[in-house]
Amino acid sequence: MTVRLVVARPLPGTVGESRRVVHVFPVAVETTPERLTAYCGAAFGPGELELLERPVGMPCVNCLRRAPSPGSAEQPAIER
């Protein structure tokens, strides 16, 4: 299974501003999941996420800790 990493944050109004951190989501390329679950365990449904081209703003510390770091040979790094 090929997994790519997606960075996204909750859309304004879906959560409090202080919780609008940038999460990292492992997404299987072959599927289009209804819900995305971040490395930290936060789950979001359709229309709740703002997909980002690159990490901006406040990152989710738990996601950063659990996501494979750039340069990891086993999993793809965060793209763009």
Ligand SMILES: [Zn+2]
């Ligand atoms: Zn997170």
